[in-house]
Amino acid sequence: MSAPTAAPEPVAGDPRTPWSGTVRRTAEGSIEVGGLDVRDIAVEHGTPVYVLDEADLRRRARAFVTAFTSAFADLAGADVYFASKSFASVAVDRWVHEEGMHVDVSTGGELAVALRAGVPGDAIALHGNNKSTAELERALRAGVGRIVVDSLGEIEHLAHLAGALGLPAPVMIRVTTGVHAGGHDFISTAHEDQKFGLSLASGAARAAVDAVLARPELTLLGLHSHIGSQILDLAGFEVAAGALLTLRAEVAADTGTLMPELDLGGGYGISYTGADVPPTPEEIAPALAAVVRRACEELGSAPPRVSVEPGRAVVGPAGLTLYRVGTVKPVVLDDGSARRYVSVDGGMSDNIRTALYDAEYTATVAGRRSEAPTVLSRVVGKHCESGDIVVRDVLLPDDVAPGDLLAVPATGAYGRSMASNYNLLPRPGVLAVREGRARFIVRPETEEDLLALDLG
Structure with a gap:
């Protein structure tokens, strides 16, 4: 496991970036993707939600086709x-x-x-x-x-x-x-x-x-x-x-x-x-x-x-998951150091990979810019499991608070495809964004969807 760091800021063209190509910070400090402010996405479409950058996905698909067509042109x-x-x-x-x-x-x-x-x-x-x-x-x-x-x-x-x-x-x-x-x-x-x-x-x-x-x-x-x-x-x-x-x-x-x-x-x-x-x-x-x-x-x-x-x-890089923070809890570790547990409104039901593979992710406060010092944090979900971890270790601002929006990048792959209804939590929808427009390509589940399968 690598040492905890803060999420990198989105920089267009950076080969290390986990963010999709249209993600940027607005002048007000919030995250924008596909021309839409995540604050507006959260208000209109709710959280948690998978946000898929259509232009970025298409660009990556086209890049693979172009590169392989060119490289193998003199072969078969x-x-x-x-x-x-x-x-x-x-x-x-x-x-x-x-x-x-x-x-x-x-x-x-x-x-x-x-x-x-x-x-x-x-x-x-x-x-x-x-x-x-x-x-x-x-x-x-x-x-x-x-x-x-x-x-x-x-x-x-x-x-x-x-x-x-x-x-x-x-x-x-x-x-x-x-x-x-x-x-x-x-x-x-x-x-x-x-x-x-x-x-x-x-x-x-x-x-x-x-x-x-x-x-x-x-x-x-x-x-x-x-x-x-x-x-x-x-x-x-x-x-x-x-x-x-x-x-x-x-x-x-x-x-x-x-x-x-x-x-x-x-x-x-x-x-x-x-x-x-x-x-x-x-x-x-x-x-x-x-x-x-x-x-x-x-x-x-x-x-x-x-x-x-x-x-x-x-x-994978074309998607991010947008959560809203519920509770924030400081925990003192055995060695006397501290970790802050930041609970969000999703969890292992919308991203099982951290629990399943020890996969590493990062997260950032997405609805505002913070100048507060960073603290060691763990982003966790709302499930009845101690292993319900979304981001194991990340540096988040000391002032992260209930109601804040958190964005986790690079969740376009395997987030929705491996999602479950554990604890009967409805699975989030997949919201495609492009040039300031948004539409669900997979709608969010509701409690009625869950009950419709239960024959009583």
């Missing part, structure tokens, strides 16, 4: 998939597709949202380690561009379904390369002892390739790898790509089948507190292109069409 091209697990909504899926992205889904619900958004089937990929028969059938009927298989049993099941329906089944194989990267162990996804993929080291990946090639109902597109999340160092991608391309060349030599595609996953990190400098699309794309170019030259193979899946790197 590239596609960029939005990982909808980071935050799936009809509006967001529509926005990213309008900016040139494809959409990656991992459940029937995420598939339904992508289709409702008008994303064509051939621009959708279906993931998942335990896809249901209904999910696979719906994907086949929708004509999804790829189904990423995750086990030998799934290969046989999918072949049977595709044959029964008389529909094509384009397949990629998720390979566990043994390379894992990112933050917490729970988000590192390519080590051997976990639920995803087919092991390269054990031979399961090659067995899966042979199993797919043996089924005429399936079309083998290529190999897929995902090594983790919140990755700030690109070195792991070089090792993983080399392993996948070597397997691809071996299969071609043995069977005469050169798989046309390769998916290198995503997991690119973002700045949550201002302490990290995440890689940009303009840095990521040429680096991966160089890896693929060099490996294919060494192996004597024609390059594949490459795809990647940035999710949080597109939507």
Whole structure:
């Protein structure tokens, strides 16, 4: 854990900033996003609320598409998939597709949202380690561009379904390369002892390739790898790509089948507190292109069409969560120092990542400017859990008080998508802002919504 600091002030173009591109301090000292003052947002739309900067999100999506199209132009091209697990909504899926992205889904619900958004089937990929028969059938009927298989049993099941329906089944194989990267162990996804993929080291990946090639109902597109999340160092991608391309060349030599595609996953990190400098699309794309170019030259193979899946790197920095402070409580610690507990009107139900992963966030008083000295603070929620922490340690002004607005940046990814109704707290809505206008793209839940599910 890094030493506590105050939230950085929003500075346009700062690579470390956790704030979206339109966030700024007004002359009166409040935070403005998308041309709207957070004080007005709180009055009109209530708190807590997820605020999504549409222009910033679109800019980030467009930057990834442009960078990868350019970097892979002399190879076999590239596609960029939005990982909808980071935050799936009809509006967001529509926005990213309008900016040139494809959409990656991992459940029937995420598939339904992508289709409702008008994303064509051939621009959708279906993931998942335990896809249901209904999910696979719906994907086949929708004509999804790829189904990423995750086990030998799934290969046989999918072949049977595709044959029964008389529909094509384009397949990629998720390979566990043994390379894992990112933050917490729970988000590192390519080590051997976990639920995803087919092991390269054990031979399961090659067995899966042979199993797919043996089924005429399936079309083998290529190999897929995902090594983790919140990755700030690109070195792991070089090792993983080399392993996948070597397997691809071996299969071609043995069977005469050169798989046309390769998916290198995503997991690119973002700045949550201002302490990290995440890689940009303009840095990521040429680096991966160089890896693929060099490996294919060494192996004597024609390059594949490459795809990647940035999710949080597109939507994460585009969002902030706006809370209102309820109670402020000083606590004396065992060593005699003090910490101030600042309770807000949300908590672990709208951002579970701090409790789940020890994720680090920052926060700032958003409705005014303060000249008071800062004190060590912990931003907590209103749930009946001592682990209900939004920001573990942050320096906030000594004069923070009930009624103040707090903004937590970089919550566009996983805040709403992992939200719950713990303690029967309604989930906040997602408010899209752009050029002084605001609209809910996901409306806030009400107690009536909760009661409507309770059959008594």
